[in-house]
Amino acid sequence: MSRHFGAFQRLLPPSAVCTDVGRVNTSRVDWLGQFSSPVLPDSPKFLLQPSCSDEVATILKYCHEQRVPVVPQGGNTGMVGGSVPHRGDEVVLSLSRMNKIHSFDPTNAVIQCQSGCILDNLNEYLRPYGYVMPLDLGSSGSCQIGGNVATNAGGIRFLRYGSLRSNILGLKVVLANGDTIDLLNTLRKDNTGYDLKHLFIGSEGTLGVITDVCVATPMLLANSVTALLGLDYYEDAVAALSAARNKLGESIAAIEYWDSASMRISSTTQLGLGDCRFYLLVEVASNMNLESLEDRMMDFLGMYSKGVLATDEGKKKSLWKLRENIPLALKGMNGHTYKYDVSMSPHLFNQATLMVQHHLAAEYPHAQVFQYGHLADGNLHLNIWSPTFDQEIKNLAESTLYEFLRLHRGSISAEHGIGVLKAKHLNVSKSEKAIATMRNLKFLFDPYNILNPNKVLN
Amino acid sequence: MSRHFGAFQRLLPPSAVCTDVGRVNTSRVDWLGQFSSPVLPDSPKFLLQPSCSDEVATILKYCHEQRVPVVPQGGNTGMVGGSVPHRGDEVVLSLSRMNKIHSFDPTNAVIQCQSGCILDNLNEYLRPYGYVMPLDLGSSGSCQIGGNVATNAGGIRFLRYGSLRSNILGLKVVLANGDTIDLLNTLRKDNTGYDLKHLFIGSEGTLGVITDVCVATPMLLANSVTALLGLDYYEDAVAALSAARNKLGESIAAIEYWDSASMRISSTTQLGLGDCRFYLLVEVASNMNLESLEDRMMDFLGMYSKGVLATDEGKKKSLWKLRENIPLALKGMNGHTYKYDVSMSPHLFNQATLMVQHHLAAEYPHAQVFQYGHLADGNLHLNIWSPTFDQEIKNLAESTLYEFLRLHRGSISAEHGIGVLKAKHLNVSKSEKAIATMRNLKFLFDPYNILNPNKVLN
Numbered sequence: 001m002s003r004h005f006g007a008f009q010r011l012l013p014p015s016a017v018c019t020d021v022g023r024v025n026t027s028r029v030d031w032l033g034q035f036s037s038p039v040l041p042d043s044p045k046f047l048l049q050p051s052c053s054d055e056v057a058t059i060l061k062y063c064h065e066q067r068v069p070v071v072p073q074g075g076n077t078g079m080v081g082g083s084v085p086h087r088g089d090e091v092v093l094s095l096s097r098m099n100k101i102h103s104f105d106p107t108n109a110v111i112q113c114q115s116g117c118i119l120d121n122l123n124e125y126l127r128p129y130g131y132v133m134p135l136d137l138g139s140s141g142s143c144q145i146g147g148n149v150a151t152n153a154g155g156i157r158f159l160r161y162g163s164l165r166s167n168i169l170g171l172k173v174v175l176a177n178g179d180t181i182d183l184l185n186t187l188r189k190d191n192t193g194y195d196l197k198h199l200f201i202g203s204e205g206t207l208g209v210i211t212d213v214c215v216a217t218p219m220l221l222a223n224s225v226t227a228l229l230g231l232d233y234y235e236d237a238v239a240a241l242s243a244a245r246n247k248l249g250e251s252i253a254a255i256e257y258w259d260s261a262s263m264r265i266s267s268t269t270q271l272g273l274g275d276c277r278f279y280l281l282v283e284v285a286s287n288m289n290l291e292s293l294e295d296r297m298m299d300f301l302g303m304y305s306k307g308v309l310a311t312d313e314g315k316k317k318s319l320w321k322l323r324e325n326i327p328l329a330l331k332g333m334n335g336h337t338y339k340y341d342v343s344m345s346p347h348l349f350n351q352a353t354l355m356v357q358h359h360l361a362a363e364y365p366h367a368q369v370f371q372y373g374h375l376a377d378g379n380l381h382l383n384i385w386s387p388t389f390d391q392e393i394k395n396l397a398e399s400t401l402y403e404f405l406r407l408h409r410g411s412i413s414a415e416h417g418i419g420v421l422k423a424k425h426l427n428v429s430k431s432e433k434a435i436a437t438m439r440n441l442k443f444l445f446d447p448y449n450i451l452n453p454n455k456v457l458n
Numbered sequence: 459m460s461r462h463f464g465a466f467q468r469l470l471p472p473s474a475v476c477t478d479v480g481r482v483n484t485s486r487v488d489w490l491g492q493f494s495s496p497v498l499p500d501s502p503k504f505l506l507q508p509s510c511s512d513e514v515a516t517i518l519k520y521c522h523e524q525r526v527p528v529v530p531q532g533g534n535t536g537m538v539g540g541s542v543p544h545r546g547d548e549v550v551l552s553l554s555r556m557n558k559i560h561s562f563d564p565t566n567a568v569i570q571c572q573s574g575c576i577l578d579n580l581n582e583y584l585r586p587y588g589y590v591m592p593l594d595l596g597s598s599g600s601c602q603i604g605g606n607v608a609t610n611a612g613g614i615r616f617l618r619y620g621s622l623r624s625n626i627l628g629l630k631v632v633l634a635n636g637d638t639i640d641l642l643n644t645l646r647k648d649n650t651g652y653d654l655k656h657l658f659i660g661s662e663g664t665l666g667v668i669t670d671v672c673v674a675t676p677m678l679l680a681n682s683v684t685a686l687l688g689l690d691y692y693e694d695a696v697a698a699l700s701a702a703r704n705k706l707g708e709s710i711a712a713i714e715y716w717d718s719a720s721m722r723i724s725s726t727t728q729l730g731l732g733d734c735r736f737y738l739l740v741e742v743a744s745n746m747n748l749e750s751l752e753d754r755m756m757d758f759l760g761m762y763s764k765g766v767l768a769t770d771e772g773k774k775k776s777l778w779k780l781r782e783n784i785p786l787a788l789k790g791m792n793g794h795t796y797k798y799d800v801s802m803s804p805h806l807f808n809q810a811t812l813m814v815q816h817h818l819a820a821e822y823p824h825a826q827v828f829q830y831g832h833l834a835d836g837n838l839h840l841n842i843w844s845p846t847f848d849q850e851i852k853n854l855a856e857s858t859l860y861e862f863l864r865l866h867r868g869s870i871s872a873e874h875g876i877g878v879l880k881a882k883h884l885n886v887s888k889s890e891k892a893i894a895t896m897r898n899l900k901f902l903f904d905p906y907n908i909l910n911p912n913k914v915l916n
Contacts, residue, residue, distance in 0.1 A: 105803065106700055107696055107697075107699055107700060107803070107804055107805060108803055108804060108805075108836065109703070130704070151649065152649050152653075154647055154649075158646075158647065162620060162624055163624070163647070165624075166620055166621070166623075166624035179891055180891065181889065181891050181892050181895060182891070182892075183892060184867075185867045185869070186803065186867070187801045187802070187836055187867075187868065187869050187872075188616075188801070188835045188836050188837075189612055189616065189621070189801045189832075189835050189836065189837045189869065189872040189873055190869040190871070190887065191609065191610050191612075191660055191869070191871045191872065191874065191875045191876070192869055192870060192871050192876060192880075192884055192887040193876060193884055193888055193892070193893070193896050193914055193915070194657060194660070194661050194665070194896045194899055194914075195610075195623070195656055195659070195660050196896070198653055198656030198657070199652060199656070199657065201653070202649055202652070202653050203652050207652070219704065219707060221707070238565055239565075241565055242564055245567070245677050246588070246745060247745070249677060249679070249744055249745040249746065250709060250744060251708060251746075286707055286708060287704060287705070287707040288707065288709075288750070288754060292746070292750050296746060343645045343646070343647045343648060344645070345563065345565070345566055345644065346565055346566060347565060347566075374647075377646045377647050378566065378645055378646050379646075379647045409642075409643045409644070409645075410645065411643075411645050411647065411648040411649070411650050412650060413648070413649045413650050414645075414647040414648065414649065415649055416649065418649070418650060418651060422650075426650055426651055429648065429650040430650055430651055431639065431640055433637055433638065433639050433640070434639050434640075434651070434654060435651070437633075437639060437654055438651050438652045438654070440902055441652055441902070444898055444899070456651055456652075457651070
């Protein structure tokens with residue numbers, strides 16, 4: 001690897017090769033400390049941090065010729081180990097220095113920037129124009145737009161604005177061999193040949209390195225109203241989806257869901273809803289005046305016997321806190337939490353949860369199951385807690401859940417991606433033929449398997 | 459070809475091989491009569507019309523082994539010659555008999571059906587549930603959803619619901635070699651590996667044959683309000699986009715645009731707007747009550763001195779007629795119309811039009827230029843009329859317009875696709891590297907070039 005180090009020093013400006021021990025070490029472990037690079041005698045003691053796509057091209061051309069494996073890394077905030085070395089011999093290619101905003105056109109509402117821009121910084125840049133990014137994530141203070149795009153990140157704005165994928169108008173990508181494909185246009189409609197950008201979006205850095213992006217941005221909305229519903233039957237939560245679409249229509253901004261077990265750990269506050277088995281947080285947002293927004297929400301709430309409405313910021317925040325506290329509370333409990341980010345028809349959340357619960361109950365009476373997530377998007381965060389980590393619980397829960405997903409054509413990863421964590425389970429959600437096609441694409445774009453090896457496909 | 463005819467008869471049920479002379483001939487020419495198959499001694503005197511994806515697989519497996527070229531055909535309503543044979547030796551594979559609706563789930567709002575379903579029939583099926591298809595086209599009475607998906611069709615619902623691509627949740631595709639990739643899921647979120655379906659969407663039948671689709675459907679909206687603005691400066695039309703987003707927000711359903719030349723041929727009615735240089739038709743639609751919708755529109759209209767508002771069906775229709783009449787009026791004029799479907803930043807419509815006009819004026823004083831289109835989507839339909847067809851006018855207009863698009867990173871095909879018509883101009887909108895990548899993909903998926911040869915890539 002020292003041979004390559006010398007080569008990178010020759011090929012790149014000094015600022016693009018970092019040997020700071022702290023930074024190098026940090027780059028080789030994920031933010032949760034769950035995935036880290038094995039330390040081999042030959043593990044690189046440097047990381048690469050180019051400032052532009054040309055430097056990325058120089059790096060990959062060399063790595064392609066010399067068969068040097070590369071891990072592209074954005075904010076390193078992923079959940080599945082996709083952005084850290086897995087074998088130990090990979091060079092980390094950090095996009096962090098590529099944080100220039102090229103332009104924003106308020107007429108077309110499109111922002112063009114480098115991949116290393118931090119999500120919060122983009123939002124801050126857009127605010128004076130009255131626009132926002134089409135996604136929001138817990139990690140917005142450190143995640144980078146390039147990583148967001150490479151993983152097709154989800155989050156709570158998905159319901160309103162659709163997938164990040166559908167808001168990406170253009171990309172610049174450097175391929176494994178160092179060739180650059182410039183698809184950096186800002187057009188909303190363009191039917192000229194195969195839409196190559198979608199190959200790279202969500203491919204987790206295994207087919208190319210995204211260096212620049214054009215993102216369509218929605219308007220910043222002035223007003224919002226939030227409501228919390230308490231429901232006794234799961235079917236009522238499902239029925240509320242159609243009712244909300246009907247009564248609240250295009251002003252719906254979020255429909256979040258959790259069960260009584262999640263509520264118990266999230267809140268000690270008395271809400272005046274009494275004990276309910278299921279909860280729905282519904283938010284509408286718009287530039288229309290607050291009163292008509294409130295009217296719409298009241299009309300919807302009128303259908304239910306247990307509900308609270310929030311229009312002032314403090315109360316809205318306290319309702320959202322109930323939802324946001326759930327993962328935090330789980331983290332705070334002594335013991336171990338097994339986390340699953342899956343998707344399925346909204347009909348099935350409770351059935352999936354009950355099935356996992358049922359399978360665990362007999363042998364592991366201390367295990368607790370929690371369900372929460374983005375109901376309207378079909379995205380369930382199923383969490384299981386046990387007093388200590390137990391591989392048997394993990395195996396039983398996983399096999400039960402994944403078998404259920406296989407049967408109902410669900411997804412083992414709704415928004416977190418595959419990384420290394422789920423690569424061996426890809427076949428639960430994708431057929432043999434589909435996976436074979438993915439392998440063919442990987443071979444076409446990266447014949448020497450230098451780009452993020454062992455991720456997505458193992 | 460008679461050898462292959464016998465083979466198809468052996469391999470398929472009798473109903474899947476059609477020898478009706480009228481139907482065979484119709485299948486070999488496009489609806490506008492602009493593109494037709496050369497008649498060779500060996501041209502097939504039959505067409506294939508399978509009833510399910512398994513039969514499509516049987517057909518393609520045979521064609522792959524025997525190197526028989528195939529043209530997949532939906533409603534044959536395209537504008538660029540993509541759905542008819544170009545060389546003469548291709549077999550037409552019609553999806554028309556594959557018109558089963560598999561299911562609709564109102565909770566998830568997803569319809570699953572075969573590719574040959576006609577768009578209007580799907581809308582009719584959805585209406586009682588209170589849902590609609592996310593696209594609408596002039597050809598909705600005969601175009602098929604599979605063809606819509608294969609061409610990523612646009613239309614007037616694009617602004618509200620986004621591209622058709624972004625509303626497709628699942629596909630079943632038969633590859634050139636007869637392998638079937640079943641990606642037919644109904645999940646809104648699924649980050650499990652490369653999103654293969656986007657390779658096939660918009661690839662115009664050159665990478666695989668789409669046999670079944672899952673489409674996310676929006677709610678049918680009860681109320682709408684339409685307005686027509688007359689403007690004297692192009693900059694005001696552009697500025698109105700941000701104003702509309704701000705005042706009308708998520709209830710915007712359409713923003714259509716045309717110039718005074720288009721207005722003159724479209725309408726003889728006195729609108730009370732006086733003579734204006736540019737017109738904007740703005741529509742809002744929602745399930746909120748008509749009154750608040752009207753209020754929002756009045757608030758927006760208040761910014762302009764020349765505007766009319768329509769709430770009753772008759773008046774709304776008459777405003778829309780002004781827009782819809784433009785292509786019809788052009789068709790009705792004696793002479794020839796040169797039609798361009800391009801996209802660019804909304805800033806540039808008028809500049810592009812003036813440039814073409816300027817280049818034509820000196821040598822062809824009788825040529826007239828018309829601009830209309832979907833302003834907010836950046837989709838300009840630039841039309842040129844001359845008393846007779848003149849190849850020189852075509853050459854001059856095309857070179858001027860395409861040079862402008864190359865300079866401003868515009869698209870030579872916003873929504874109509876490439877087909878045979880624009881294959882040689884693909885490099886205006888896509889770089890050499892991008893086109894080379896498309897060729898690699900084509901070779902990977904269809905090494906013998908049997909699927910819709912000469913389309914998209916020539």
